[in-house]
Amino acid sequence: MKTSDSKYCKCLYFTANALARKIEKLALESWSRVSLSPSHAYLLMLVAEKPGIQPTSLSEHLQLQPSTITRLIEKLEGKKLLIRTYEGKITNVYPTPKGKDLLPRLHECLHEFYSRYSEILGKDESARLVQNMGKIADKLDV
Amino acid sequence: MKTSDSKYCKCLYFTANALARKIEKLALESWSRVSLSPSHAYLLMLVAEKPGIQPTSLSEHLQLQPSTITRLIEKLEGKKLLIRTYEGKITNVYPTPKGKDLLPRLHECLHEFYSRYSEILGKDESARLVQNMGKIADKLDV
DNA sequence: CCATTATAGTTGCATATACAAATACCGAAC
DNA sequence: GTTCGGTATTTGTATATGCAACTATAATGG
Numbered sequence: 001m002k003t004s005d006s007k008y009c010k011c012l013y014f015t016a017n018a019l020a021r022k023i024e025k026l027a028l029e030s031w032s033r034v035s036l037s038p039s040h041a042y043l044l045m046l047v048a049e050k051p052g053i054q055p056t057s058l059s060e061h062l063q064l065q066p067s068t069i070t071r072l073i074e075k076l077e078g079k080k081l082l083i084r085t086y087e088g089k090i091t092n093v094y095p096t097p098k099g100k101d102l103l104p105r106l107h108e109c110l111h112e113f114y115s116r117y118s119e120i121l122g123k124d125e126s127a128r129l130v131q132n133m134g135k136i137a138d139k140l141d142v
Numbered sequence: 143m144k145t146s147d148s149k150y151c152k153c154l155y156f157t158a159n160a161l162a163r164k165i166e167k168l169a170l171e172s173w174s175r176v177s178l179s180p181s182h183a184y185l186l187m188l189v190a191e192k193p194g195i196q197p198t199s200l201s202e203h204l205q206l207q208p209s210t211i212t213r214l215i216e217k218l219e220g221k222k223l224l225i226r227t228y229e230g231k232i233t234n235v236y237p238t239p240k241g242k243d244l245l246p247r248l249h250e251c252l253h254e255f256y257s258r259y260s261e262i263l264g265k266d267e268s269a270r271l272v273q274n275m276g277k278i279a280d281k282l283d284v
Numbered sequence: 285c286c287a288t289t290a291t292a293g294t295t296g297c298a299t300a301t302a303c304a305a306a307t308a309c310c311g312a313a314c
Numbered sequence: 315g316t317t318c319g320g321t322a323t324t325t326g327t328a329t330a331t332g333c334a335a336c337t338a339t340a341a342t343g344g
Contacts, residue, residue: 011252012259012268013169013180015275018205020162021331022282027155038155039300056322063160068301070324089309089322110153117154120281126154129278133157136271139262140164163301181330198292210331212294231292231339 023117030113034105038113039064041106043072044095047082048103052092165259172255176247180255181206183248185214186237189224190245194234 027038034041039062046061047053055069062069073093076082081099085092095103118126169180176183181204188203189195201211215235218224223241227234237245260268 011184011255012272013165013255014184014204015272015279016158016162016165019275019279019282020158021205022279023155023158025332026282037300042153042156054322055324062156063163064300065302066323067303067325071300074324086323089307091323113155114153117282121278125278129274130154130157132271132274133161136263136267137157137161137164140161140168140259167302179330196292197294206330207332208293209295209333213330216294228293231337233293 026116027113030116031106031109034102034109036106040072040076041109043069044076044081044099044102045106045110047093048095048100048106051094055091055093058093168258169255172258173248173251176244176251178248182214182218183251185211186218186223186241186244187248187252189235190237190242190248193236197233197235200235 024038031038031041036044042062043058046058050057055066055073058064058073059066059069064072073082073084076099077084080096081102082093082095085094121129166180173180173183178186184204185200188200192199197208197211197215200206200215201208204211206214215224215226218241219226222238223244224235224237227236263271
């Protein structure tokens with residue numbers, strides 16, 4: 001059954017979640033080559049780009065709760081892709097050499113993901129959609 | 143930080159998830175009065191509307207995996223809001239009297255939810271968004 | 285009529301995420 | 315300088331969800 005055929009398709013909750021899950025699936029496939037979930041991959045890319053970035057900052061960029069960031073970091077630390085250093089109350093997150101080495105492949109995955117959804121949706125339509133959803137998400141901020 | 147300020151805000155994965163989480167939050171609040179998550183509430187409303195509906199059908203309407211439907215049903219059964227009957231390999235789901243009694247309040251919650259997001263986003267904009275997201279979700283079906 | 289295949293549903297297990305509470309540190313005010 | 319409110323992070327716990335494997339039933343082809 002198509003999303004738009006559903007009895008409750010006119011409901012924002014329903015539609016937004018169905019869409020997010022489908023996109024998640026696409027993303028999971030794109031990053032499966034590096035054995036990382038999209039969230040982990042994005043976090044790692046952010047850390048590689050801003051070595052020493054703090055969890056709070058990551059939390060803001062990724063719009064995930066601090067506790068979720070901790071869990072993501074723990075897993076990546078377990079895979080030796082990044083490390084934490086602790087100075088007083090603040091924590092800095094750095095990529096390990098192994099993490100840095102993975103970067104090109106992460107960007108390939110990102111590119112593949114972009115390509116896949118652009119192909120399905122069209123470049124313009126997907127760009128519009130992203131922009132539109134971002135705008136809406138901002139409005140929903142309290 | 144706003145969703146649209148994020149480094150990866152141009153990424154569909156990221157945007158779709160952030161949006162879905164924010165909407166989820168709004169929905170959770172709207173249905174908190176009946177102590178049900180939005181998913182449970184939608185499932186119950188569907189069952190009340192089509193008594194005897196089968197899990198497979200629910201799975202299609204809600205765009206959730208059959209196993210997830212089983213879990214949702216189990217919980218609602220535990221709350222005595224619906225019951226299952228088994229005939230051979232097929233299962234039928236019916237609302238209990240208690241489940242039926244709850245319907246008006248569920249619809250109130252639904253209405254409240256609509257009102258809240260319409261107020262924030264504007265009636266037209268939210269309607270457009272829902273339609274647009276639904277269309278996109280359909281395209282992403284394999 | 286049996287063997288195979290397909291369908292409906294459930295169960296076991298894993299994951300991502302959130303919230304609330306706890307911890308640890310910092311800074312400011314008295 | 316000590317207490318106290320605020321900030322950064324982690325931990326404990328709960329939830330929704332998915333996938334894969336499993337069971338049970340139905341249907342179909344020989």
